[in-house]
Amino acid sequence: MKRADRDPGAVIAAPAKPATLVVAAIVLCLGVSAGGAGRAKPAAADPVLPSSGLNTASKASKAATLLAAYPEQLERIEDNILVWKKDGSQMGFDDGITGKDFDALLEKPDIEDQFTMSYPRGDQTSPPAKNFDPGRFRNDSFFAKMYGDCSKGEVAPHLVNVAWLPKKGGGQVRVTAINGVDKKLKAISDELDALPDRFTPYLVSPGGTYVCRVIAGTERRSAHAYGIAIDINVPHSDYWRWSKPNANGTIPYRNRIPNEIVRIFEKHGFIWGGKWYHYDTMHFEYRPELLTAEQGAQARTQP
Numbered sequence: 001m002k003r004a005d006r007d008p009g010a011v012i013a014a015p016a017k018p019a020t021l022v023v024a025a026i027v028l029c030l031g032v033s034a035g036g037a038g039r040a041k042p043a044a045a046d047p048v049l050p051s052s053g054l055n056t057a058s059k060a061s062k063a064a065t066l067l068a069a070y071p072e073q074l075e076r077i078e079d080n081i082l083v084w085k086k087d088g089s090q091m092g093f094d095d096g097i098t099g100k101d102f103d104a105l106l107e108k109p110d111i112e113d114q115f116t117m118s119y120p121r122g123d124q125t126s127p128p129a130k131n132f133d134p135g136r137f138r139n140d141s142f143f144a145k146m147y148g149d150c151s152k153g154e155v156a157p158h159l160v161n162v163a164w165l166p167k168k169g170g171g172q173v174r175v176t177a178i179n180g181v182d183k184k185l186k187a188i189s190d191e192l193d194a195l196p197d198r199f200t201p202y203l204v205s206p207g208g209t210y211v212c213r214v215i216a217g218t219e220r221r222s223a224h225a226y227g228i229a230i231d232i233n234v235p236h237s238d239y240w241r242w243s244k245p246n247a248n249g250t251i252p253y254r255n256r257i258p259n260e261i262v263r264i265f266e267k268h269g270f271i272w273g274g275k276w277y278h279y280d281t282m283h284f285e286y287r288p289e290l291l292t293a294e295q296g297a298q299a300r301t302q303p
């Protein structure tokens with residue numbers, strides 16, 4: 001079975017919900033995802049970049065944004081070299097390859113390419129443009145250095161339990177403590193827990209957080225493999241692979257997640273998969289570099 005982009009069956013730490021619901025969610029995901037098999041490479045037939053929403057900031061500005069987002073991790077970026085604080089090791093920032101199309105950005109992004117598109121902070125008012133996927137380009141080496149390589153057992157020692165919406169009976173979820181992701185998720189949980197009851201169905205039972213896997217048919221890891229992502233309640237969510245493209249080949253956008261929920265996640269450094277053309281509305285991941293004031297200002301000026 002090919003599941004090319006995510007891991008709907010991500011595990012949660014404790015039996016936070018009735019087993020039947022867990023099974024139902026997993027079966028739903030697996031079953032519908034199987035229908036998408038055969039399209040291992042999203043948008044491979046038309047790997048063009050969108051004409052708007054591209055991040056036009058300079059390389060230096062992107063480097064400064066990255067450094068500001070991870071002050072405990074990153075020492076400096078000089079002469080195109082990123083230096084890590086913990087051991088002084090170095091990585092290239094920009095591979096110098098220009099003109100990458102959508103598929104190349106997805107398959108082989110350098111660290112700078114993670115900033116190719118400006119994440120549009122704020123309320124979602126219209127469907128994303130074709131192939132507008134801010135945050136889906138992830139350089140695996142960068143994230144593995146930051147959070148560990150789960151296949152080598154490096155991520156699990158940093159995972160901690162977070163009580164998820166305890167007033168509403170959300171159980172426990174498990175995320176990394178690196179960069180204080182656990183504390184940020186707790187702050188998110190506290191605010192979500194205070195929302196009116198009409199929001200509860202979207203949040204309790206969460207679909208999952210950490211799971212160690214590569215994306216089928218690739219060497220790329222899901223954000224869930226680093227312990228920085230959470231899927232909220234699957235049956236109230238929408239995923240691009242669950243829908244059939246229109247006659248013109250575009251994917252029809254669907255979302256049921258209220259903006260009130262998204263605002264709270266964004267406030268604490270988590271981006272939302274509902275802002276992607278290849279949408280995944282249950283999915284949130286910790287990506288503070290895409291939510292800085294500068295990124296927000298830029299996004300608002302986009303046409």
Ligand SMILES: [Zn+2]
Nearest residue numbers: 006230231283
């Ligand atoms: Zn997810």
